[in-house]
Every structure is written in structure tokens, then in C-alpha cells.
């Protein structure tokens with residue numbers, strides 16, 4: 493069978509997006525890995541799947557799979573592309589779209605300038621929310637990696653993030669430490685590893701070694717987690733501009749139980765059809 497898909501990206505974090513409302517397909521982990529391959533397949537960081545909602549007060553179900561085939565709880569850049577996709581495909585005409593994810597509900601708002609604002613819910617810091625093996629909820633946790641001791645912020649945006657402050661993202665040891673943090677035994681479901689450089693209280697630079705994918709040009713939930721951790725540590729104040737390698741995101745969060753808002757672009761690159769082996 494031929495599967496129709498749209499290739500999209502949010503600041504260079506790229507996606508294959510498929511509508512399983514008007515199409516039928518069941519994708520196995522191995523098939524996702526092959527489709528994700530940048531030489532033998534289509535090539536993407538994540539696969540985004542549009543399904544009918546399970547709850548009557550939601551518009552869609554939004555499922556996310558990393559390049560390694562693992563299904564995950566949330567994807568911020570993907571959420572913006574999801575909103576653009578369902579409108580472009582005429583699956584909805586709404587500008588405010590409510591979606592359910594494995595990590596909880598999201599509200600996507602398509603703005604007049606075509607940027608998308610996502611209510612990402614409330615950041616959660618208690619270790620069990622990630623999950624993270626730690627005895628208490630604190631702004632910074634000591635983590636031993638490769639014989640060295642680091643201080644990381646632990647944040648759940650539905651998906652787990654470890655945020656490490658660095659002096660300069662350009663020289664940060666992302667290639668070396670990223671995989672070691674991603675698979676650290678204290679993160680039973682692995683973790684996304686963010687490397688945050690504080691430029692000012694309203695500005696950071698960020699690189700993210702993503703769980704199940706590796707370093708990406710941008711990570712939406714990673715940007716949210718870094719800002720939430722920075723605000724909690726008293727380093728940052730809302731709103732914060734996050735400079736990622738692929739471009740900038742605006743993050744707003746007033747703290748505590750308030751929702752965190754992320755605003756940024758969503759681009760369509762091409763449409764395609766592929767025969768599923």
C-alpha cells in the first residue's frame with residue numbers, strides 16, 4: 493500500500509507526518525527505524541501520527557515516535573507542525589486545536605502570523621514525573637557521569653529532560669556527554685539531555701541531545717524544560733528567547749502551576765507517497 497505523508501520541520505527538527513484518520517496503516521518499530529534512515533528511508537528526527545481523539549472534548553490524538561522507533565510522550569516542535577498539518581489537510585478549520593498525547597493534553601493556537609503557540613502544560617520537577625532516581629524534588633541534582641560530578645535540572649514536559657548549564661554551547665561536550673546522560677541508569681526511561689548557556693535573564697542558547705534520536709537542530713520540549721529549570725533556579729525571567737541551532741523559540745512561564753507557552757514556526761517541505769514494506 494502507498495502511504496501519503498508530509499515532510500515538515502520546526503527550526504530544523506524534522507518530521508514525517510502521517511494522517512491515520514483518512515488512511516490505515518500499522519507501523520512496526522523496525523519500519524519506523526527504516527523510514528527514519530536518511531539514506532535508506534525518508535529521513536526524520538520524529539514520526540508524527542494524527543489519529544482520532546479518544547476523548548470527546550479533544551480534536552485529535554497526537555502520537556510521536558523517535559527515529560529509533562520508541563514512542564514518546566511529547567514533542568514541542570512537532571506540536572506546531574501538527575497544528576499546521578491538520579489545517580493544511582483540511583482535517584480542521586479551527587485555529588485553537590486541542591490534542592491528546594501520551595504526556596497529557598496540549599492546546600495549539602495558530603496565530604495570524606502563522607507562528608504557532610502551544611500551551612505545553614505545567615512543567616513538573618518531582619523525580620517520579622520523569623522518571624528519575626532521586627530522593628527529593630530540588631532545583632539541581634548531583635549526577636555522576638563518566639567519573640565527573642555534574643549539577644542537572646530534572647524537568648518533565650510530559651517527556652523527561654536533564655538540563656546542564658554550560659559556559660558556551662559551541663564548546664559544550666554534547667557529543668561525549670549527551671549519550672552518557674541519555675542512557676544514565678538513574679533515568680529508567682532514558683532522558684533528553686539539554687546544554688544551556690545563560691546569556692541574560694531573558695535569553696539563553698541551547699543544544700539538546702535528544703532521547704532516541706541524537707542531537708537535533710532544535711528541541712521544543714527541551715527549550716521549555718531549560719527555561720523552566722532556569723526560572724526555578726532564579727537564573728531566568730519570563731519571557732525567554734531560546735536560541736537553538738535551527739532558530740529561536742519564545743517561552744513564557746509565570747511559575748508554579750501556570751501553563752508554559754511556547755511560540756515558534758512550523759514549515760512544510762514536501763508531500764510524498766511511500767510503499768510500506
Ligand SMILES: N[C@H](CCC[C@H](N)C(=O)O)C(=O)O
Nearest residue numbers: 567568569651702703712713
Ligand atoms: N526525543 C524526545 C521527543 C521529541 C522531542 C523534541 N523533538 C521536541 O521538539 O520537543 C523524547 O524522546 O522525549
